Amino acid sequence: MKKSHIAILIVFLICIPLTLYFGTIAARRSFYLTGTLVIIELLVPFFMAFEGRKPQARELVIIAVLCALGVASRVLVPLPHFKPAFAIILLSGMAFGPESGFMVGAITAFAGNFFMGQGPFTPWQMMAYGAGGMLAGFIFQKKLLPKKPLIMAIFGFVMCVVWIGPLLDCSQIFLMLSEINWAGVAASFAAGLPVNVSQGVCTAIVMFLFGRPILEKLDRVKIKYGMMEDADGI
Amino acid sequence: MHSDAFSKCHPAVNLVFFLGAIVATVLIVHPAYVLASIAGAALYYMLLSGQKGLKRILVLLPIFVFVTAVNPLFNTYGDRVLFKVFGRPYTLEALLYGASLAGVLVAMLLWFGCYNAVLTEDKFTSLFGNLAPALSLLLVMVLRMIPNLIKKGRQISGSRMSVGKDASNGRTLTEKISGGMLVVGTLMSWALEGGVVTSDSMQARGYGTAKRTSFMIYRFTGSDGVLAAVIAALLAAIIAFCAKGAASAVFTPTLDIAPVRGTNLAGFIVFVIYMLIPSVMHIREAVQWNISRSRI
Structure with a gap:
């Protein structure tokens, strides 16, 4: 598997659920920060794919x-x-x-x-x-x-x-x-x-x-x- | 701003500080902390930009008032009803909550203003040059091309002006738009052709054949290490105090704001110290400079 594919899997299966969990429970109701973090996590695999393609x-x-x-x-x-x-x-x-x-x-x-x-x-x-x-x-x-x-x-x-x-x-x-x-x-x-x-x-x-x-x-x-x-x- | 003590630190330290300040500001809605964050950001912003900074800070006042006043319209929780709007209660609790959130917004905008002045694009790209070489090269090229293209675009519209076809002389809206877009189109052809020449030249010089090394103008010195350690320690302390509820603030349905005394006061002081780091560094340098100059 390519690095960027692994990154996509990690982001979707681990990072985003964890962010949503902590965003709603640990840090109470900080929708802005949670949303921004999810967006950054979504951007990262794209940039990694671009970078990995040389x-x-x-x-x-x-x-x-x-x-x-x-x-x-x-x-x-x-x-x-x-x-x-x-x-x-x-x-x-x-x-x-x-x-x-x-x-x-x-x-x-x-x-x-x-x-x-x-x-x-x-x-x-x-x-x-x-x-x-x-x-x-x-x-x-x-x-x-x-x-x-x-x-x-x-x-x-x-x-x-x-x-x-x-x-x-x-x-x-x-x-x-x-x-x-x-x-x-x-x-x-x-x-x-x-x-x-x-x-x-x-x-x-x-x-x-x-x-x-x-x-x-x-x-x-x-x-x-x-x-x-x-x-x-x- | 180029002689600012905090700006002269390693960009990584600057970035970590701003991330910490902005995240802490977003997460904490306790009025005292919000005020401290606004004060820290506004002070540093004024130190960076002087008289102009004060004007820009005053521009934020209407935003603050607007967000404060609008919030109770949509949040009708709370006991102390001030008056009714369209049959919906306009409560004191919601108004205070709105004021706090408006304060958070203002503090964030101020911190972003400081960020823009301190973490300039050259620092940003040098910071990520090793981590993402292609992306930061792309960013550097874009940032270099923008003024270049604007200059070339002005040349194109200048030569069009000399034959009476300048876009800004256009009488109607369509004339202005089509004139401007014609310049953009011409510029596009020119820039794409130029880009191909650039890329061929890059290829000829061996782009992509080996790992790119990057020139790092910023060195991580001992004082940067000390500052980074201080920032990390203060952030850890803020997190610890917040976990114990020192900065907890609930506005609706009933006000429940943690009092700032006892151990909570210690947490607040730590927060204030953190927010004042760049201003203190700036002022300390200014004082030192004046002292050493008066000795001459």
Whole structure:
């Protein structure tokens, strides 16, 4: 067995149950800390798999370029609150597969926070973005959905509103509410909805108008240099 | 902040301290401890960033008030009803609980602010360079490329500006978005091609042929060892006191907050000392510096 497979088994069979047990019983009701620990434990096997695969220079550099573009794009579009980063993550997943999509997402969140400031939400954001990129890779590379502008736009919007936004809202709920009940959760999600919808609309616009051109650019580089094509690489 | 005594310690010691401070802050909702954590973090934050720091700390005040006021709306336990909102009781206990949680949030944000100033990205990557070589190389490359790409992006939009197609001059929303994204697209092509050249050059210099060695600029000195031991001892003491219930605080349904006296006071003092470590180191160095300068 590979090291990363063993790590996945250890994480799922030992670490996460133990964390949940101690989180609910030993340290009474610290949902935030428990949640954050589980998320970090989930991230570790992915990073170990990446590390254990001994990625080639090309793969490393391409992932780095995509992450840096995600962070830099925020500065280059002269509109406040217009963040194409998540669209770039999804498109990277679509072009280079689930594993690269995950890495681009997680590292974009982490590296971006070196400029925006790390916060209590950093691991949650890494998980949310990474999983988004990974899911895009699974769905569009396995051709479960066609790479059509409208479908990509809807996919981007739904991912923002249903997955990333609520996950980040959760980290806030756990920190801010003394009693977790449906009324509080509903109110927090409702308060977060405008931000999530604006993020979703922005992602959808980028996917609709620029999804195809960007994918073509990525595919062109992939074909031109024969990148990331080995079957076990993806 | 670069001449700060605590920042000059080994990054591992810094990381352990911040992890300890943040985890302890999250877990303990006892008002006295929350205040101590806020005080420790705010003091160090101000020492690091001076006048600007005070402004940023004051920005946290509305957050504190908001979280405090909102909590009783969703937590209706408690006996002492202050008034009713939408027919639901707004209780004093829940308000106090909310204030404590808001304090925890503020303390965490302050500690993260200090973390961002002390544990800069170079320290972080050097810390994990041996543990995860590919990942930290990736992170270093990303952090180096971001300013690079922004600069190149500005060049691209500059040349577009000279033919009257600058994105920030765009009148409509679509013009701005499409102008900006066009720059991003151009940048993407350029950066990917450049990346291939970089990776070929890395390959040619033997990337991946042997274990990468990393250059560690930070040495673990004797004083780092002492500081690490102090941090570990204080953390162990805090855990021991908390296990005995020195920092236990239950707000709802009835207030039951452990009094800070007797043995509990010892636990509180240990906690305060821990939270003051970076500030004390900073102030001690400043005092020493002034003394030795006045001797000249």
